[in-house]
Amino acid sequence: MNEFEFLDGLRRQTDSRRHSTRLLTGIGDDASVISQAGNRDLIVTTDLLVEGVDFYPDATPARLLGHKGLAVSLSDIAAMGARPCWTFLSIGMPPERWEDQFKDQFFAGYLALADHFGVTLSGGDVSETKTGIVIDSIVLGEVNSGAAIKRSGARPGHQILVTGTLGGAAAGLKLIENGARVSQSPPSASASADDESIQALLLRQLRPQPRVGWGMVLGQQELASAMIDLSDGLSSDLKHLCDESNVGALIDASAIPLDDDVKRLCGRRALDPLALALHGGEDFELLFTVAPENVSRLPKKVDGVAICNIGEITAAKRAIRIRERNREWDLQPGGFQHFDR
Amino acid sequence: MNEFEFLDGLRRQTDSRRHSTRLLTGIGDDASVISQAGNRDLIVTTDLLVEGVDFYPDATPARLLGHKGLAVSLSDIAAMGARPCWTFLSIGMPPERWEDQFKDQFFAGYLALADHFGVTLSGGDVSETKTGIVIDSIVLGEVNSGAAIKRSGARPGHQILVTGTLGGAAAGLKLIENGARVSQSPPSASASADDESIQALLLRQLRPQPRVGWGMVLGQQELASAMIDLSDGLSSDLKHLCDESNVGALIDASAIPLDDDVKRLCGRRALDPLALALHGGEDFELLFTVAPENVSRLPKKVDGVAICNIGEITAAKRAIRIRERNREWDLQPGGFQHFDR
Numbered sequence: 001m002n003e004f005e006f007l008d009g010l011r012r013q014t015d016s017r018r019h020s021t022r023l024l025t026g027i028g029d030d031a032s033v034i035s036q037a038g039n040r041d042l043i044v045t046t047d048l049l050v051e052g053v054d055f056y057p058d059a060t061p062a063r064l065l066g067h068k069g070l071a072v073s074l075s076d077i078a079a080m081g082a083r084p085c086w087t088f089l090s091i092g093m094p095p096e097r098w099e100d101q102f103k104d105q106f107f108a109g110y111l112a113l114a115d116h117f118g119v120t121l122s123g124g125d126v127s128e129t130k131t132g133i134v135i136d137s138i139v140l141g142e143v144n145s146g147a148a149i150k151r152s153g154a155r156p157g158h159q160i161l162v163t164g165t166l167g168g169a170a171a172g173l174k175l176i177e178n179g180a181r182v183s184q185s186p187p188s189a190s191a192s193a194d195d196e197s198i199q200a201l202l203l204r205q206l207r208p209q210p211r212v213g214w215g216m217v218l219g220q221q222e223l224a225s226a227m228i229d230l231s232d233g234l235s236s237d238l239k240h241l242c243d244e245s246n247v248g249a250l251i252d253a254s255a256i257p258l259d260d261d262v263k264r265l266c267g268r269r270a271l272d273p274l275a276l277a278l279h280g281g282e283d284f285e286l287l288f289t290v291a292p293e294n295v296s297r298l299p300k301k302v303d304g305v306a307i308c309n310i311g312e313i314t315a316a317k318r319a320i321r322i323r324e325r326n327r328e329w330d331l332q333p334g335g336f337q338h339f340d341r
Numbered sequence: 342m343n344e345f346e347f348l349d350g351l352r353r354q355t356d357s358r359r360h361s362t363r364l365l366t367g368i369g370d371d372a373s374v375i376s377q378a379g380n381r382d383l384i385v386t387t388d389l390l391v392e393g394v395d396f397y398p399d400a401t402p403a404r405l406l407g408h409k410g411l412a413v414s415l416s417d418i419a420a421m422g423a424r425p426c427w428t429f430l431s432i433g434m435p436p437e438r439w440e441d442q443f444k445d446q447f448f449a450g451y452l453a454l455a456d457h458f459g460v461t462l463s464g465g466d467v468s469e470t471k472t473g474i475v476i477d478s479i480v481l482g483e484v485n486s487g488a489a490i491k492r493s494g495a496r497p498g499h500q501i502l503v504t505g506t507l508g509g510a511a512a513g514l515k516l517i518e519n520g521a522r523v524s525q526s527p528p529s530a531s532a533s534a535d536d537e538s539i540q541a542l543l544l545r546q547l548r549p550q551p552r553v554g555w556g557m558v559l560g561q562q563e564l565a566s567a568m569i570d571l572s573d574g575l576s577s578d579l580k581h582l583c584d585e586s587n588v589g590a591l592i593d594a595s596a597i598p599l600d601d602d603v604k605r606l607c608g609r610r611a612l613d614p615l616a617l618a619l620h621g622g623e624d625f626e627l628l629f630t631v632a633p634e635n636v637s638r639l640p641k642k643v644d645g646v647a648i649c650n651i652g653e654i655t656a657a658k659r660a661i662r663i664r665e666r667n668r669e670w671d672l673q674p675g676g677f678q679h680f681d682r
Contacts, residue, residue, distance in 0.1 A: 032464035038378020123373035
């Protein structure tokens with residue numbers, strides 16, 4: 001039984017025992033939606049990060065870990081088209097971490113990102129652990145009543161778009177696994193273009209930038225019909241979206257926005273930019289669908305981040321196809337099987 | 342630096358960077374309070390339980406662990422005088438736990454308690470861990486605008502009351518540490534009164550009953566001026582309440598409701614009922630204060646659970662005194678220094 005089978009079972013159980021008619025969306029989307037008075041819906045997400053599974057402590061400076069702990073949850077709120085407002089943090093650490101600089105650096109990173117998006121740390125819990133660090137980051141956001149963008153709204157003919165570029169975070173993870181480490185000092189004048197690309201990719205992995213601005217624009221202007229954030233990888237997350245919408249998709253390989261640093265390093269370091277872009281996880285870009293009549297209403301950029309049109313939703317239920325030049329084949333979900341939803 | 346010093350520091354930091362004027366109460370109470378439209382306040386609490394620190398897996402059947410994981414958070418919501426509505430659960434487990442019956446039993450216990458109080462499991466996250474189990478239980482509740490009962494509202498002359506009986510959960514923990522285990526079969530006809538008391542105390546520790554009904558009555562009828570749940574122990578939690586209210590207290594030792602099973606076993610098993618009631622943690626009863634004119638309005642029982650008047654708030658700032666017959670002395674916070682707030 002893998003994570004998805006388990007969550008499917010749990011979702012069936014919980015669907016049959018809803019005590020609250022105000023729970024509009026529960027297990028099975030990026031975040032849950034609860035209707036509130038005053039034409040607002042409350043959006044809630046939680047993300048558990050475990051040492052040795054979701055991050056390597058020796059490769060992750062404490063400040064960046066604090067940043068990422070919050071970023072992954074902000075990305076879920078963005079994927080619902082909502083505005084993040086409040087965060088709660090449960091953190092468990094071995095006793096020695098309470099004595100060193102770790103916790104101060106961790107909270108500095110967490111709070112700096114919260115401040116950047118006007119999110120207030122509002123509570124949480126702390127505990128000792130016997131071994132590693134564990135972080136559960138909770139974010140509450142808000143959206144206009146009924147305006148939350150679910151995974152289930154994509155319809156045949158809708159265009160498929162993605163923010164930013166893909167493959168960088170997975171390349172960063174490969175570099176970490178090969179021993180590369182983020183530099184704590186500013187780049188020297190003698191740093192090569194390769195060195196700079198390596199550092200940039202490490203930060204794509206360790207300091208993801210949640211697309212909070214794009215999420216809010218798409219939600220407030222009701223531009224997107226369905227949305228998900230790219231945590232598992234394009235091939236897996238597009239499948240989640242198509243499964244929930246009961247549709248298929250056709251992707252154009254040449255339209256996928258590849259990360260420039262991955263392209264620069266690809267030859268020498270056995271990185272395949274397209275494979276990383278299709279199957280690499282944790283880019284935390286937004287993947288969304290837009291009805292044809294709304295495509296021209298999309299802004300070109302939000303917060304300096306562009307979007308690309310990479311394909312179209314089809315009526316072929318749950319069949320994800322990809323076209324590269326004259327070939328077309330089934331795109332199998334091949335992303336890292338992330339152990340969260 | 343202990344937990345309380347750390348949280349004090351974090352509280353000062355977060356107080357100075359509130360981006361939301363709607364956060365009415367943050368770090369430093371049983372739960373956080375966020376104002377909503379429609380004359381409602383949202384109450385949020387998170388509780389992290391870590392294997393080997395907060396529970397012993399060999400002494401804790403999975404179903405009871407599921408129950409307790411939710412119960413501790415429901416108790417925090419009750420301590421705010423609120424109604425629990427939605428729960429979110431982040432859980433990390435080693436791979437082998439996903440294969441055995443553990444997770445099904447765990448969720449059966451969690452969902453049974455949620456159903457009992459009409460609370461809906463609304464989302465969460467799952468992750469693998471390298472070693473032990475970690476559970477972060479989040480509960481959202483609601484209360485009428487401004488009616489949340491904080492720790493800070495106690496005034497000199499207010500009476501101090503407590504629900505249920507005290508000391509049972511700490512006695513249960515001692516029994517577990519001495520090797521006692523909860524029986525999986527119904528009591529046999531030959532079970533002695535001692536055996537029955539031991540089983541009852543183990544369940545006080547492993548299957549705490551959050552005082553959800555009392556919390557809602559006190560909140561809806563605005564009967565209590567301040568409230569806290571007894572997670573750290575009476576001496577510690579009364580100090581938290583008095584510190585937040587900037588008052589003192591005088592407790593009458595003879596009025597403290599001792600657990601009957603503790604009294605029954607005390608002679609033979611080196612259990613001191615008063616010490617356990619004063620300093621033992623995890624009874625998850627409610628400790629609250631009531632203005633003199635409201636005492637007669639209190640119901641005698643809610644859900645079959647009685648209350649006792651154990652003392653009075655004094656003007657002696659932060660001085661907690663206890664009287665036993667003709668003696669009176671300072672009550673030092675001596676509870677287990679629980680590593681959560």
